[in-house]
Structure formats: structure tokens, C-alpha cells
Amino acid sequence: MDNNYKPNPENLVEVNDLKMYFPIKTGLLSTTPLKAVDGVSFAIKPGETLGLVGESGCGKTTVGRALIRLYKPTDGDVFFDGKRVDDRSIGALRKDMQMVFQDPYSSLNPRMTVEDIIGEPLDVHKLYSSRADRREKILHLMELVGLNAEHATRYAHEFSGGQRQRIGIARALATNPRFIVCDEAVSALDVSIQAQVINMFEDLQQKLGVAYLFIAHDLLVVHHISKRIAVMYLGKMVETADADELNENPMHPYTTSLLSAVPYPDPIVAKSSKRIILEGDVPSPLRMPSGCPFRTRCKYATEQCAAEMPKLTDRGNGHMVACWNK
Numbered sequence: 001m002d003n004n005y006k007p008n009p010e011n012l013v014e015v016n017d018l019k020m021y022f023p024i025k026t027g028l029l030s031t032t033p034l035k036a037v038d039g040v041s042f043a044i045k046p047g048e049t050l051g052l053v054g055e056s057g058c059g060k061t062t063v064g065r066a067l068i069r070l071y072k073p074t075d076g077d078v079f080f081d082g083k084r085v086d087d088r089s090i091g092a093l094r095k096d097m098q099m100v101f102q103d104p105y106s107s108l109n110p111r112m113t114v115e116d117i118i119g120e121p122l123d124v125h126k127l128y129s130s131r132a133d134r135r136e137k138i139l140h141l142m143e144l145v146g147l148n149a150e151h152a153t154r155y156a157h158e159f160s161g162g163q164r165q166r167i168g169i170a171r172a173l174a175t176n177p178r179f180i181v182c183d184e185a186v187s188a189l190d191v192s193i194q195a196q197v198i199n200m201f202e203d204l205q206q207k208l209g210v211a212y213l214f215i216a217h218d219l220l221v222v223h224h225i226s227k228r229i230a231v232m233y234l235g236k237m238v239e240t241a242d243a244d245e246l247n248e249n250p251m252h253p254y255t256t257s258l259l260s261a262v263p264y265p266d267p268i269v270a271k272s273s274k275r276i277i278l279e280g281d282v283p284s285p286l287r288m289p290s291g292c293p294f295r296t297r298c299k300y301a302t303e304q305c306a307a308e309m310p311k312l313t314d315r316g317n318g319h320m321v322a323c324w325n326k
């Protein structure tokens with residue numbers, strides 16, 4: 001933690017050198033820190049979306065959870081609206097920072113009615129003056145996410161995946177947050193439903209001015225909704241840029257291979273483009289390669305890449321890349 005760190009007052013969320021290590025038992029008496037997030041920095045302005053992408057296991061969920069203090073970070077500075085987020089301040093900030101989860105089947109209690117699922121945060125934070133006021137607020141939230149009033153007394157298990165995700169979003173909106181971590185919020189849905197739910201996230205942002213950290217492993221999904229995109233690999237940011245710039249001019253070899261794994265909607269473009277296939281899996285964060293974390297899968301790797309970790313540096317207009325050869 002850096003007590004002298006001063007956040008930029010223009011940012012709603014600001015994260016500096018965030019680290020989240022999990023102690024893993026490696027012997028009877030020994031533990032090794034699993035570095036799930038290892039020195040990540042970024043900022044999000046009010047009403048803006050930052051996309052966060054990377055393969056499974058890169059640390060995206062851990063960033064989201066540590067950011068809103070569902071985990072206590074190992075190190076680093078997190079600010080919300082200029083205030084440091086810590087054990088003392090989090091109680092008062094909880095209402096402002098919400099999370100929508102990937103799996104609408106396991107994150108909603110199937111035996112609760114829609115009304116009670118959405119009403120729960122209203123109860124917890126005592127956000128109504130009477131039963132009638134509570135009901136009115138719930139119906140308003142349901143309307144915001146496109147659910148009919150008749151659905152209020154039905155049970156979560158009666159709904160489709162897309163509708164369940166709408167219920168989850170209405171619940172996240174109940175406390176009128178200024179920031180929502182959307183963790184793979186559309187990843188489990190059919191492609192046609194994905195588009196509807198993404199459009200809804202965008203409409204809600206315009207109406208309510210809410211900012212998102214939009215996490216997904218699919219760059220296409222993230223590109224559509226994000227102003228900026230950050231690419232993560234093995235607990236580190238390897239590239240960040242405005243969404244269009246990242247799409248048109250990716251610099252990090254990992255980003256390039258992620259982009260070439262995106263299926264093109266146009267078959268002619270798909271045929272003429274060279275696909276770079278990512279070989280192998282992400283190494284375990286317990287056996288982190290020396291130097292550049294991507295070097296075990298990178299076809300441009302040199303001796304320098306094994307010896308020294310490249311720093312994230314600005315290549316112009318806020319396009320940041322961590323690679324020796326770019």
C-alpha cells in the first residue's frame with residue numbers, strides 16, 4: 001500500500017498496483033503464494049466501461065472481487081470516488097459497488113420469488129419507507145430490466161437463462177450503485193440472448209450513468225460495450241488501449257492471438273485472415289515463468305524475455321503494452 005498515492009479526482013474507480021496472493025499448502029508446514037493478481041493498475045471514469053479480457057485462470061474474477069473487497073487484497077491501493085476502499089470505508093461504500101455473476105442458475109436462490117430476490121438488498125440496506133414503497137421500488141427495477149410485473153411472485157427456477165440474468169441485474173441495481181462488476185455476465189447465455197443482455201447493459205448505463213468493469217474471455221463481447229479494454233495474462237496486465245485501437249492495432253502477441261481466435265462473422269474475411277492458434281495452456285501461477293509471463297507460448301520470445309519482465313509502457317495515446325519486441 002502506498003499511503004502517499006493520490007487518485008485522480010476524475011476517476012470513479014482507481015486501482016494502483018493491486019495484488020491478490022492466495023496461500024496454497026505445498027507441504028505439511030509450507031505454503032506458497034499463488035499470485036492470482038500481481039500488480040494491476042487501471043482507472044474507470046463515471047458512467048464508463050472498462051472491458052477486462054484474458055483466458056480462464058488469468059485472474060479476472062479475482063481482480064473484480066478484490067476491487068469491491070469481497071477479497072481482502074494482499075497489497076495495492078483501491079479508490080472509489082476519491083476515497084480509499086479499506087476495511088473501515090467499505091461498509092458505507094458497499095451500496096455503490098455491486099457485482100453481477102456469470103451463472104444465473106447458481107447465483108439466484110431457486111426457492112425465492114423474484115420479488116424477494118430483488119427486495120433482499122433493499123431490506124439489507126433499509127432502502128424503503130413502507131411495504132408499498134418496497135413493492136413500488138421492486139416493480140420499477142423489474143421494469144428497468146424488461147421483466148413484467150406479473151413475474152414478481154414467480155420463482156427464479158421458472159425462468160430462462162437470459163431472464164434470470166435480468167433478475168440478477170435488477171438485484172444489483174436495487175441499491176442504486178454507481179459501479180457494477182459484471183463478471184462473465186453474458187458468457188453462459190446463447191449468442192442471440194447475449195446481444196439482448198449486452199444492449200440492456202448499455203441502455204442502463206445511459207439511463208443511470210453507472211460504470212462497469214465488464215469481464216469476459218471473449219474479446220468480441222467486450223469490444224462492443226467497452227470504451228477501453230485491458231488484457232490480462234497470468235495475473236498481469238499485458239496491454240490496454242481504447243477498444244477500437246486495441247481491435248485494429250493490437251501490439252502484444254497475446255492480444256493478437258486472442259483476436260485471431262475470435263470467429264469472424266464474415267466468412268470471406270475469416271478465410272483471408274491468418275489465424276494464430278494459441279498453443280498450450282496458461283501455466284499455473286504457482287510455476288510462473290521467469291521474465292515475461294507469456295514467453296512459454298510466444299513465438300517471438302528471446303533471451304531477454306526469459307531474463308527480464310517487460311514493463312507496461314505507453315506507445316502513444318494511452319496505448320499501453322508490456323512486451324520487449326513491440
Ligand SMILES: Nc1ncnc2c1ncn2[C@@H]1O[C@H](COP(=O)(O)OP(=O)(O)O)[C@@H](O)[C@H]1O
Pocket residue numbers: 022034035036054055056057058059060061062063285
Ligand atoms: N479463492 C482462491 N484460492 C486459491 N486460488 C484461487 C482462488 N481464486 C482463484 N484462484 C486461482 O487464481 C487464479 C486466477 O483465478 P480467477 O481470478 O478465477 O481467473 P479468471 O476469472 O480469469 O478465470 C487461478 O489460478 C485460480 O486457480
Ligand code: SF4
Pocket residue numbers: 252253254292293294295296298299300301302305310322323324325326
Ligand atoms: S516480451 Fe517476449 S515473450 Fe513476452 S510477449 Fe513480448 S516477445 Fe513474447
Ligand SMILES: [Mg+2]
Pocket residue numbers: 060061062184
Ligand atoms: Mg472468472
